[in-house]
Amino acid sequence: DIQMTQSPSTLSASVGDRVTITCRASQDISTWLAWYQQKPGKPPNLLIYKAATLRPGVPSSFSGSGSGTEFTLTINSLQPDDFATYYCQQYNSYPYTFGQGTKLESK
Amino acid sequence: EVHLTESGGGLVQPGGSLKLSCAASGFDFSSFSMNWVRQAPGKGLEWISYISGSRSTIFYADSVKGRFTVSRDNGDNSLYLQMNSLRAEDTAVYYCARDLTAGGYSPWDYWGQGTLVAVSS
Numbered sequence: 001d002i003q004m005t006q007s008p009s010t011l012s013a014s015v016g017d018r019v020t021i022t023c024r025a026s027q028d029i030s031t032w033l034a035w036y037q038q039k040p041g042k043p044p045n046l047l048i049y050k051a052a053t054l055r056p057g058v059p060s061s062f063s064g065s066g067s068g069t070e071f072t073l074t075i076n077s078l079q080p081d082d083f084a085t086y087y088c089q090q091y092n093s094y095p096y097t098f099g100q101g102t103k104l105e106s107k
Numbered sequence: 108e109v110h111l112t113e114s115g116g117g118l119v120q121p122g123g124s125l126k127l128s129c130a131a132s133g134f135d136f137s138s139f140s141m142n143w144v145r146q147a148p149g150k151g152l153e154w155i156s157y158i159s160g161s162r163s164t165i166f167y168a169d170s171v172k173g174r175f176t177v178s179r180d181n182g183d184n185s186l187y188l189q190m191n192s193l194r195a196e197d198t199a200v201y202y203c204a205r206d207l208t209a210g211g212y213s214p215w216d217y218w219g220q221g222t223l224v225a226v227s228s
Binding site for chain 2 (some may be wrong): 009030034036043046055066091092095097098099101
Protein backbone atom coordinates (compact mmCIF):
# COMPACT_ATOMS: atom_id res chain seq x y z
CA ASP A 1 0.00 0.00 0.00
CA ILE A 2 1.09 3.57 -0.65
CA GLN A 3 1.68 5.51 2.56
CA MET A 4 0.81 9.20 2.64
CA THR A 5 2.45 11.45 5.20
CA GLN A 6 1.21 14.98 5.87
CA SER A 7 2.94 17.72 7.76
CA PRO A 8 2.34 19.46 9.99
CA SER A 9 -0.36 17.61 11.93
CA THR A 10 -1.57 20.89 13.41
CA LEU A 11 -1.10 24.38 12.06
CA SER A 12 -1.98 27.58 13.91
CA ALA A 13 -2.58 30.63 11.76
CA SER A 14 -4.50 33.89 11.58
CA VAL A 15 -6.98 35.32 9.12
CA GLY A 16 -5.06 36.77 6.21
CA ASP A 17 -2.08 34.44 6.59
CA ARG A 18 -0.66 32.28 3.81
CA VAL A 19 -0.27 28.64 4.85
CA THR A 20 1.25 25.57 3.25
CA ILE A 21 0.60 21.89 4.00
CA THR A 22 2.92 19.21 2.69
CA CYS A 23 2.07 15.66 1.66
CA ARG A 24 4.59 12.96 0.82
CA ALA A 25 3.87 9.64 -0.87
CA SER A 26 5.88 6.50 -0.17
CA GLN A 27 6.22 5.91 -3.91
CA ASP A 28 5.76 7.78 -7.17
CA ILE A 29 2.08 8.62 -7.73
CA SER A 30 2.60 11.00 -10.66
CA THR A 31 -0.04 13.69 -10.11
CA TRP A 32 -2.80 11.37 -8.88
CA LEU A 33 -3.30 13.37 -5.73
CA ALA A 34 -6.33 15.11 -4.26
CA TRP A 35 -6.88 17.47 -1.35
CA TYR A 36 -10.03 17.48 0.79
CA GLN A 37 -11.31 19.84 3.45
CA GLN A 38 -13.37 18.48 6.32
CA LYS A 39 -15.25 20.35 9.01
CA PRO A 40 -16.53 18.71 12.22
CA GLY A 41 -19.58 16.54 11.68
CA LYS A 42 -19.45 16.95 7.90
CA PRO A 43 -18.16 14.77 5.06
CA PRO A 44 -14.94 15.70 3.29
CA ASN A 45 -15.16 18.22 0.47
CA LEU A 46 -12.96 17.81 -2.61
CA LEU A 47 -10.86 20.93 -3.21
CA ILE A 48 -8.12 19.97 -5.64
CA TYR A 49 -7.44 16.95 -7.83
CA LYS A 50 -4.70 15.87 -10.19
CA ALA A 51 -2.38 17.67 -7.78
CA ALA A 52 -3.16 21.15 -9.07
CA THR A 53 -6.63 21.26 -10.63
CA LEU A 54 -9.03 23.38 -8.63
CA ARG A 55 -12.52 21.94 -8.41
CA PRO A 56 -15.08 24.41 -9.81
CA GLY A 57 -16.54 26.55 -7.06
CA VAL A 58 -13.50 26.28 -4.80
CA PRO A 59 -11.99 29.69 -4.01
CA SER A 60 -8.90 30.61 -5.98
CA SER A 61 -7.10 31.22 -2.71
CA PHE A 62 -6.51 27.46 -2.70
CA SER A 63 -3.76 26.02 -4.88
CA GLY A 64 -1.92 22.74 -5.18
CA SER A 65 1.39 21.72 -6.64
CA GLY A 66 3.78 18.82 -6.90
CA SER A 67 4.31 15.52 -8.64
CA GLY A 68 5.92 12.19 -7.95
CA THR A 69 6.18 11.97 -4.18
CA GLU A 70 6.05 15.56 -2.91
CA PHE A 71 2.95 17.75 -2.92
CA THR A 72 1.77 20.96 -1.32
CA LEU A 73 -1.53 22.65 -0.62
CA THR A 74 -1.32 26.42 -0.23
CA ILE A 75 -4.04 28.69 1.07
CA ASN A 76 -3.48 32.38 0.36
CA SER A 77 -5.08 34.94 2.63
CA LEU A 78 -6.82 32.65 5.10
CA GLN A 79 -10.51 33.28 5.64
CA PRO A 80 -12.50 32.33 8.77
CA ASP A 81 -14.24 29.57 6.80
CA ASP A 82 -10.90 27.92 5.99
CA PHE A 83 -10.24 26.67 9.52
CA ALA A 84 -10.79 22.93 9.17
CA THR A 85 -8.91 19.65 8.75
CA TYR A 86 -7.23 18.96 5.42
CA TYR A 87 -6.43 15.54 3.98
CA CYS A 88 -4.37 14.53 0.99
CA GLN A 89 -5.34 11.36 -0.88
CA GLN A 90 -3.50 9.31 -3.46
CA TYR A 91 -5.60 7.72 -6.17
CA ASN A 92 -2.79 6.18 -8.16
CA SER A 93 -3.65 2.66 -7.04
CA TYR A 94 -6.03 0.82 -4.76
CA PRO A 95 -6.23 0.86 -1.84
CA TYR A 96 -6.57 4.62 -2.18
CA THR A 97 -4.98 6.07 0.94
CA PHE A 98 -5.09 9.32 2.86
CA GLY A 99 -2.66 11.34 4.85
CA GLN A 100 -3.36 11.52 8.57
CA GLY A 101 -4.77 15.03 8.26
CA THR A 102 -3.67 18.55 9.10
CA LYS A 103 -5.84 20.50 11.51
CA LEU A 104 -5.73 24.19 10.66
CA GLU A 105 -6.68 26.16 13.74
CA SER A 106 -7.04 29.81 14.57
CA LYS A 107 -4.07 31.31 16.39
CA GLU B 108 -28.35 18.45 -7.87
CA VAL B 109 -26.40 15.41 -6.75
CA HIS B 110 -27.52 13.86 -3.48
CA LEU B 111 -26.22 10.82 -1.63
CA THR B 112 -28.00 9.67 1.51
CA GLU B 113 -26.76 6.81 3.67
CA SER B 114 -28.93 4.81 6.03
CA GLY B 115 -28.85 1.60 8.03
CA GLY B 116 -26.30 2.42 10.70
CA GLY B 117 -26.81 1.66 14.35
CA LEU B 118 -25.55 -0.23 17.38
CA VAL B 119 -24.63 -3.87 16.82
CA GLN B 120 -22.89 -6.48 18.94
CA PRO B 121 -19.49 -7.87 18.01
CA GLY B 122 -19.94 -10.66 15.50
CA GLY B 123 -23.20 -9.20 14.27
CA SER B 124 -24.29 -7.96 10.87
CA LEU B 125 -25.61 -4.75 9.39
CA LYS B 126 -26.52 -3.60 5.90
CA LEU B 127 -25.92 -0.01 4.87
CA SER B 128 -27.70 1.70 2.00
CA CYS B 129 -26.84 4.78 -0.03
CA ALA B 130 -29.62 6.36 -2.05
CA ALA B 131 -28.42 8.43 -4.99
CA SER B 132 -30.22 11.11 -6.97
CA GLY B 133 -29.49 13.92 -9.38
CA PHE B 134 -27.18 12.05 -11.74
CA ASP B 135 -27.00 8.97 -13.98
CA PHE B 136 -26.15 6.52 -11.20
CA SER B 137 -25.25 3.61 -13.47
CA SER B 138 -22.52 5.66 -15.16
CA PHE B 139 -20.52 6.31 -12.01
CA SER B 140 -18.35 4.11 -9.87
CA MET B 141 -19.05 4.35 -6.16
CA ASN B 142 -17.10 3.88 -2.98
CA TRP B 143 -17.55 3.32 0.73
CA VAL B 144 -15.24 5.24 3.05
CA ARG B 145 -15.24 5.21 6.83
CA GLN B 146 -13.96 7.40 9.60
CA ALA B 147 -13.53 6.12 13.14
CA PRO B 148 -14.40 8.65 15.87
CA GLY B 149 -11.73 11.34 16.00
CA LYS B 150 -9.62 9.56 13.37
CA GLY B 151 -8.76 9.90 9.70
CA LEU B 152 -10.36 8.58 6.54
CA GLU B 153 -10.17 4.98 5.36
CA TRP B 154 -11.38 3.76 1.96
CA ILE B 155 -13.01 0.34 2.27
CA SER B 156 -14.73 -0.59 -0.99
CA TYR B 157 -15.18 0.31 -4.66
CA ILE B 158 -17.72 -0.87 -7.21
CA SER B 159 -17.83 0.14 -10.86
CA GLY B 160 -21.01 1.33 -12.52
CA SER B 161 -21.51 -1.96 -14.32
CA ARG B 162 -20.64 -3.97 -11.17
CA SER B 163 -17.88 -5.69 -13.15
CA THR B 164 -15.07 -4.41 -10.91
CA ILE B 165 -15.08 -4.56 -7.14
CA PHE B 166 -12.27 -3.88 -4.68
CA TYR B 167 -12.03 -4.13 -0.90
CA ALA B 168 -9.58 -2.95 1.69
CA ASP B 169 -7.75 -5.79 3.41
CA SER B 170 -9.33 -4.72 6.70
CA VAL B 171 -12.82 -5.74 5.49
CA LYS B 172 -12.13 -8.35 2.80
CA GLY B 173 -14.13 -11.50 3.38
CA ARG B 174 -16.47 -9.78 5.85
CA PHE B 175 -18.02 -6.93 3.85
CA THR B 176 -19.81 -7.13 0.50
CA VAL B 177 -20.57 -4.16 -1.73
CA SER B 178 -23.41 -4.21 -4.23
CA ARG B 179 -25.57 -1.83 -6.19
CA ASP B 180 -28.98 -1.68 -7.85
CA ASN B 181 -28.76 0.67 -10.81
CA GLY B 182 -32.50 0.43 -11.40
CA ASP B 183 -33.11 1.69 -7.88
CA ASN B 184 -30.16 4.15 -7.80
CA SER B 185 -28.88 2.48 -4.65
CA LEU B 186 -25.55 1.34 -3.28
CA TYR B 187 -25.23 -1.19 -0.47
CA LEU B 188 -22.67 -2.48 1.99
CA GLN B 189 -23.39 -5.77 3.74
CA MET B 190 -21.22 -5.96 6.85
CA ASN B 191 -20.78 -9.30 8.62
CA SER B 192 -18.63 -10.47 11.52
CA LEU B 193 -18.44 -6.94 12.83
CA ARG B 194 -15.67 -5.98 15.22
CA ALA B 195 -15.17 -3.11 17.64
CA GLU B 196 -12.64 -1.60 15.24
CA ASP B 197 -15.36 -1.30 12.58
CA THR B 198 -16.99 1.43 14.67
CA ALA B 199 -17.05 4.50 12.42
CA VAL B 200 -19.09 6.87 10.36
CA TYR B 201 -19.58 5.25 6.97
CA TYR B 202 -19.80 7.46 3.88
CA CYS B 203 -20.69 6.64 0.31
CA ALA B 204 -18.78 8.69 -2.25
CA ARG B 205 -18.98 9.09 -6.01
CA ASP B 206 -16.05 8.93 -8.43
CA LEU B 207 -15.42 12.27 -10.11
CA THR B 208 -14.49 10.72 -13.45
CA ALA B 209 -15.00 7.44 -15.24
CA GLY B 210 -12.29 4.99 -16.18
CA GLY B 211 -10.21 4.83 -13.04
CA TYR B 212 -7.80 7.27 -11.43
CA SER B 213 -10.54 9.27 -9.83
CA PRO B 214 -10.99 11.11 -6.55
CA TRP B 215 -14.48 11.51 -5.10
CA ASP B 216 -16.53 14.61 -5.75
CA TYR B 217 -19.77 13.92 -3.88
CA TRP B 218 -20.20 12.35 -0.48
CA GLY B 219 -23.18 11.49 1.64
CA GLN B 220 -23.59 12.85 5.16
CA GLY B 221 -22.60 9.50 6.65
CA THR B 222 -24.21 6.90 8.90
CA LEU B 223 -22.75 5.84 12.24
CA VAL B 224 -22.02 2.20 12.94
CA ALA B 225 -21.17 1.34 16.55
CA VAL B 226 -19.99 -2.16 17.40
CA SER B 227 -20.20 -2.83 21.10
CA SER B 228 -21.56 -5.33 23.58
